[in-house]
Amino acid sequence: xxxxxxxxxxxxxxxxxxxxxxxxxxxxxxxxxxxxxxxxxxxxxxxxxxxxxxxxxxxxxxxxxxxxxxxxxxxxxxxxxxxxxxxxxxxxxxxxxxxxxxxxxxxxxxxxxxxxxxxxxxxxxxxxxxxxxxxxxxxxxxxxxxxxxx
Numbered sequence: 001x002x003x004x005x006x007x008x009x010x011x012x013x014x015x016x017x018x019x020x021x022x023x024x025x026x027x028x029x030x031x032x033x034x035x036x037x038x039x040x041x042x043x044x045x046x047x048x049x050x051x052x053x054x055x056x057x058x059x060x061x062x063x064x065x066x067x068x069x070x071x072x073x074x075x076x077x078x079x080x081x082x083x084x085x086x087x088x089x090x091x092x093x094x095x096x097x098x099x100x101x102x103x104x105x106x107x108x109x110x111x112x113x114x115x116x117x118x119x120x121x122x123x124x125x126x127x128x129x130x131x132x133x134x135x136x137x138x139x140x141x142x143x144x145x146x147x148x149x150x
Contacts, residue, residue, distance in 0.1 A: 009145025011036050011051050018135045025129070033141045044068055047136055059139035066133050073131030078114060080122045092121055100125075 012033040017026035028034050036042060036051055050062045066072055083089035096113045100123065114124040
């Protein structure tokens, strides 16, 4: 009878993220793999689950549905404001990304200029990958704690 393998406390992974059309949108630095700590969700749940279930050296592709990635695209996350509400608003063009700050939420947020006319700008507060199913290739580079070598 074989003993159950212990889950490591930390794993380091190399990864590449792909949109559903196969376009790469992110990758880890080859010199600095991403470190994950058990019980501290710093990445999407399916990636955490896969990373902590694989032995060192193993790799796999993880499918991440939009609900577990950046959520569904929310049409209510669009806001139309006068150009005068935005610093240098007269220069904004469709497709630009800007940093938005408000009195209600002083934390800066990156938003997309979804549309604009002479007097107003329509801002999209959705994450750029909202509504997309994603794929990640991951490889466990190292693991530490609780019989990590597996």
